[in-house]
Amino acid sequence: MLPVAYCQRVKMFIVMGVLNNTRQLALKAVRWGTSPFSISRSWLSTVPQIEDRNILLMGLPGAGKTSVGRVVAHRLGVPVIDVDDHILEVTWKMPVADKLAEVGGERFLEEEGRALCKLSTSGSVISLTGSNPLHSGAMQHLKRTGLVVYLDVATDDIIQRLSKMKVNRIVGQEAGVPIRQILHYRKQFYEKWLDTRVLCGTGDTVEEIAEKVLQAVERYQNSKSETFVSTRRENGSSSDSKYFSDVVLEGLAPDGGLYVPQKGFPKLDVREWLRLAEMSYPERALAMLEKCIHPMDIPSTDLRRMVFRAYGVNFASEAIAPVKHLVHNQFVQELFHGPTASFKDLALQLMPQLFAYCLPQMCNYLILVATSGDTGSAVLSGFGNLHDLDRQRVGVLVFFPEEGVSEIQKRQLTAYKEGNARAVGVLSDFDFCQRAIKSMFGDSGLTGHLAVEYGTVLSTANSINWGRLLPQVVYHASAYLDLFKDGVIKFGEPIDVCIPTGNFGNAMAALYAKQIGIPIRKIICASNQNRIVSDFITTGVCDLRNQALIASLSPAIDILKSSNLERFLYHASGGDGRLVRDLFTSLEKDQYFKVSESLLQKIQEHVVAGWCSEEECLAAILNVHTKTGYAMDTHTAVAKAVADRLQDPWCPVVICSTAHHGKFAPTVLKALRCPNTHYNPSDPLDQLRELASVASTPRMHQNMLQCLKDNSGEHTVCQADFSVLVEEVESMIQDSFLKVL
Numbered sequence: 052m053l054p055v056a057y058c059q060r061v062k063m064f065i066v067m068g069v070l071n072n073t074r075q076l077a078l079k080a081v082r083w084g085t086s087p088f089s090i091s092r093s094w095l096s097t098v099p100q101i102e103d104r105n106i107l108l109m110g111l112p113g114a115g116k117t118s119v120g121r122v123v124a125h126r127l128g129v130p131v132i133d134v135d136d137h138i139l140e141v142t143w144k145m146p147v148a149d150k151l152a153e154v155g156g157e158r159f160l161e162e163e164g165r166a167l168c169k170l171s172t173s174g175s176v177i178s179l180t181g182s183n184p185l186h187s188g189a190m191q192h193l194k195r196t197g198l199v200v201y202l203d204v205a206t207d208d209i210i211q212r213l214s215k216m217k218v219n220r221i222v223g224q225e226a227g228v229p230i231r232q233i234l235h236y237r238k239q240f241y242e243k244w245l246d247t248r249v250l251c252g253t254g255d256t257v258e259e260i261a262e263k264v265l266q267a268v269e270r271y272q273n274s275k276s277e278t279f280v281s282t283r284r285e286n287g288s289s290s291d292s293k294y295f296s297d298v299v300l301e302g303l304a305p306d307g308g309l310y311v312p313q314k315g316f317p318k319l320d321v322r323e324w325l326r327l328a329e330m331s332y333p334e335r336a337l338a339m340l341e342k343c344i345h346p347m348d349i350p351s352t353d354l355r356r357m358v359f360r361a362y363g364v365n366f367a368s369e370a371i372a373p374v375k376h377l378v379h380n381q382f383v384q385e386l387f388h389g390p391t392a393s394f395k396d397l398a399l400q401l402m403p404q405l406f407a408y409c410l411p412q413m414c415n416y417l418i419l420v421a422t423s424g425d426t427g428s429a430v431l432s433g434f435g436n437l438h439d440l441d442r443q444r445v446g447v448l449v450f451f452p453e454e455g456v457s458e459i460q461k462r463q464l465t466a467y468k469e470g471n472a473r474a475v476g477v478l479s480d481f482d483f484c485q486r487a488i489k490s491m492f493g494d495s496g497l498t499g500h501l502a503v504e505y506g507t508v509l510s511t512a513n514s515i516n517w518g519r520l521l522p523q524v525v526y527h528a529s530a531y532l533d534l535f536k537d538g539v540i541k542f543g544e545p546i547d548v549c550i551p552t553g554n555f556g557n558a559m560a561a562l563y564a565k566q567i568g569i570p571i572r573k574i575i576c577a578s579n580q581n582r583i584v585s586d587f588i589t590t591g592v593c594d595l596r597n598q599a600l601i602a603s604l605s606p607a608i609d610i611l612k613s614s615n616l617e618r619f620l621y622h623a624s625g626g627d628g629r630l631v632r633d634l635f636t637s638l639e640k641d642q643y644f645k646v647s648e649s650l651l652q653k654i655q656e657h658v659v660a661g662w663c664s665e666e667e668c669l670a671a672i673l674n675v676h677t678k679t680g681y682a683m684d685t686h687t688a689v690a691k692a693v694a695d696r697l698q699d700p701w702c703p704v705v706i707c708s709t710a711h712h713g714k715f716a717p718t719v720l721k722a723l724r725c726p727n728t729h730y731n732p733s734d735p736l737d738q739l740r741e742l743a744s745v746a747s748t749p750r751m752h753q754n755m756l757q758c759l760k761d762n763s764g765e766h767t768v769c770q771a772d773f774s775v776l777v778e779e780v781e782s783m784i785q786d787s788f789l790k791v792l
Contacts, residue, residue, distance in 0.1 A: 103173040105197030106268060109241055111234055112181035112221050113212035114202040115257060120178035122261035130175045134167065134183060142166045147180075156222050164189040172196070182222040184240040194244065198271060200264055201245035205326060206234050208253055245351055247271050248341055252322020274347040276314065279517065282621040283308030283632035295348040296409035299402075299518035300416070302511035303492050308631070309618050310517045316566040317342045321542060324568060328532040328542075332371035333362040335532065336401075336525045339567070343521060349408055357408070361401035361522075365390050365436075367752065372397060372526040374533040378678060380703045381694060382539070383687065384530045385749060391463055392711035392752040394557065395429030398514075398522040403433040405518045406510070407441040415507040415788045417780065418447045419491065421484035423553060424456040424607040425710055427474055428463035430512045435472040442471045446787035447512070448780060449474040450484040453768050455606055459714050459735050459759065465766035466758050471787055475779050479771035480600045482611050485513075487776050497777065505784045514556025515614045523560035524567065530705045531569045539703060545572035547704040549694040551686040552576040552584050552660070553608030555615035557707060562619065562657060572702055577693035578662040579603045583611050588660035591651035593634075595642040604665050604718045605685040607710065612638070620646070623653045663692035671695075672712075672722035682719060682746035684712040711752045716742045735759050 106123065108116040117133050124131035132138065135147050143150050143162075151159050164186030173196060184190055193199070210230060213221075221233060247270070249263045270276070278292035281304035293301070298310040319327075319342065327335045337358045341351055349357075362371050368388040377383045389396020410416060420430045427449035434447040451464055453476035464474040477484050491497055492509060501507045514520050527548060534540050548561045548571055558574050565571040578585040580601050587593045595611055603609050621631050637644040646654070663671075671688040675681055683691060687708040698704040712719045716738035723745055732738050736759050743751045769775045 105173060105193075106176045106264070107193055107197050107199045108176065108178045108202060108264070109184055109199050109244065110179075110181065110202035111204060111206075111209045111237060111241075113209045113216060114181070114204045114251070115260060116178040116181075116202060118257045119202065119261050119264060120176045122257055123264050124176040126261065126265060127176065130172075132172065132175050132177045134178060134180050138166055138170060139163060139180070151222060159222055160186055168192050181237065184244050185222070185237070190244045194246075198268060199244050199246045200267055201241050201248045202251055202260065202264075203241075203248050204251045205253060205329065206231060208251075209234060242355055243352060247346055248338075248351060250323050250326055250338060252320070252326050255322055271346055274345050277345045278313045279310040280313045280628075281306050281308035282311055282617050282628060283635070284628040295344055295517075299405055299409050299516065300508075300510055302513075302516040303489070306632070307489075307493065307635075308628070309515050309614070309621075311618055311621055312343075316563055318566070319568045324532065324542065327528075328536045332525075332529055333359050335529050336362060336522070339525050339528060340521070342567075343524075349405065353408065357401060357404040361404065365400060366396075367754070372529055374530050374537075374705065375681075377675065377681065377691075377706065380700070381691075381698070381706060382530075382534065382703060383681075383683075383706045383708045384526065385708050386526060387684075387708060387711040387749075387752070389429070390432045390754050391425065391428040392714055392755045393425035393429055394523075394526075394707065394709040395425045396432070397526050398519050399426075399429040399433035399512065400436075401433075401522045402512060402516070402519045403430075403437055403441075403445070406512075407437055407445060410441070410444060414444075414502075415505070415784075416445050416510050417501075417507050417784055417787070418445065418510055418512050419488045419780065420447065420449045420512050421481060421488050422449055422451045422456075422464070423481040423609055424451070424460045425714075426513065427451050428460065428466075431464070431467040431472040431474060434512070435467055435470065437471075445471060446783055447472040448783045450477050450488065450776060450779075452476075452480045452484060453478050455480055455602060455609060457606065457715050457717075458764075459716060459738075459755065460606075461766075462735060462759050462762050462764050463714075463755070465764055466762040468766075473783055474766060475776075476766055476768040477771055477776070478768065481609060482600060483771050485612070485614070487773050490773060491777065491780065501781070501784065505781075505788060507784050507788060509780075513614070514554055514559075520556055520560055520563075520615070523557060524563045527561045527564035527571070528567065528569045531564075531571070534703065534705070543570055545570045545702055547571070547573045547575055547694075547698050547702050548707065549575040549577055549690045549698065549704050550707045551605065551608050551690045551709055552578055553581075553610035553613065555584060555613040555619065557709070558658070559615040559618050562622070565657070572699070574658045575690075575694055575697050575704070576658055576660040577690040578660065579605045579608055579668065579689050580662065580664065581609050581611060582662035584613050584616065585660040585662040587616070588654060588658050591646045591648070591654070593638060593644050595638065598642075604668055604715070605689050607686055608689070619654070619658075620650075623657075624650055659697055661693040661697050663689050667692045669718075669722040672719060676723055676746060680746075681748050682712040682723070682742075683708065684710045685715050685718050686710055687712075688722075711749065711755065712746065713739050713742060713752055713755055720745065 108120050110116050120131050139147050160182060167189035247267045249267050251260055278294060279298045280292055283306045284291060292313060304310055327338055337355055366388045372384055372386055374382050374384045386394030386397055389400060420427055430447055431449060434445060467473060498509055512519055531546060535542050550557045552558050558576050561574045576584055576588060580603055598611055600609055600611055617631060617635055624630050634644045668685055668688045671692045672683050675683055690706045694704050694706055720742055732741055739756060769779060
């Protein structure tokens, strides 16, 4: 029996070559080997040239497949085949409706499927019937010939069209079964077979949808158009471009920069946003992420499976990230309904699945995370809930400041003691933990040793990782759509977003939501007394000299060095990688940099910032609870205090509530009971029970209560020494991956 480490050493030389290959061609060939487009993906130019492949238009009855197919075929100069007219009626020698009436729905589907299985054509646009996707054999045959484009039309629009067309029966509709129910049933089959989706808005013309089809086909083929570059890339250089699957695995760029999309975000049009407004949170997430993740990295069907697993019964609220009115024109978005009661769950219930999907089969990965509180438990939850085979190849090690998190946060972090996930307390602050992890990534001797000795590659799940940041864009967009749907605003009217800010990831996600088309006027960054970000946005000076981290009542934003500020400066400077590199090299070397006045003006076009004292934080909690009965956590209170000072009174503001108030029960109790009493139970469970008796809204978080009941809080604590942290990393790898075959 050979140890895994020995086998992995043999494999590692091959693996490292695969990882260094930008596209990991060998891996992708295996993953998409069944796709007719996986051999050559360069058959498109400005106008797609389909050569010997078909474009298969799929959708509900009345989706416009026939009309759109004619326009697309005309634009491409290729034949068009309408399955109803050119195949079924020719084969059966009778109208389709007559055939359905003659044989009934079940036999109709079988005969329709047999007819399609005989189809042999290439280089055509084929308009499928609405029922074709219900026959598995026929769809398998058709998918081998080309690309399936799903014309995704709203059900209400379909029903209206069918009514105008005087269609009163479709395949599968028996007496007494509403047509809406049949249409809903069919959608699962369209989701199963699609290669790419065209989101059709109410009022889209045939020509507009045809143009979207052509763009979708071109995008599918041209994966090179969606690459990522480092924020420190030399201007004009494209040799270091990476793909989504690469950047999710790597986390940090080799030059120390952060990855950003080379051509920015796609922009949704108004009609597409109006479609999303009627969708559930998982549906919104899927529609947006499909626009941002190329299907050659993660096919739509697999992405759908991940998204609906990420945002389901694991969240306490069916709305996932509901928006509620607070006071006046202030609204609060509750981002704490996930398993660990933190906004980090919105990203970290999905990101581990993305990571595992992109993972090469021949090596192990250890995820290293520095946390100031909430990130760690969310990472441990997300990666700990991966499927068994993935957990065998992915481990998670979290470092947190032993005295820099609340007792309840510590209990959540230390609930994971076995398997592939573990947390270690460090006798220092968050900045030390984060700096140590960055040093490990930059130490080629260490990473090489771990790769060769244990077959293990290091990566990260902090918001420096693009796969972690991208899902956060969704909830900022979703907040706007909820305000629109509830009639608070008309679509196109602006809002402000106020975010308690530490590492700047949440704020960066809001900026990306603005890029993708959400009318956000200003992002208001709210700091506590560790106000480096606030001072920088106000003055253009980032000065860490002689700055000591101050422990606060809002520990998750007790951060001096904000990693995602680098992404913001890259975009604000127009993609000037050299400038960004020089600024952050200066910050590492001299603990200081200052941006030009012109760059500061560009920064302030999008972002304003302020900070609040500890007293103002406590007062905000008490004031809101007194007026509304709503209990905020300390970080939300920081945002509320700053929003009160900086928001435009005529512009609605969404305050991001980043944690459930129960996570900081002692402080919230202090705020709500001051100055009348000093009673404060010491046991975390007693604290939550006491808090629930004082503040009933929002409801107590049941997962958090259960975690405290099940965990005593015992855990490993280590000194603030880089070499000691490295020992913890090696020990984790040995425990996770050094097993006997």
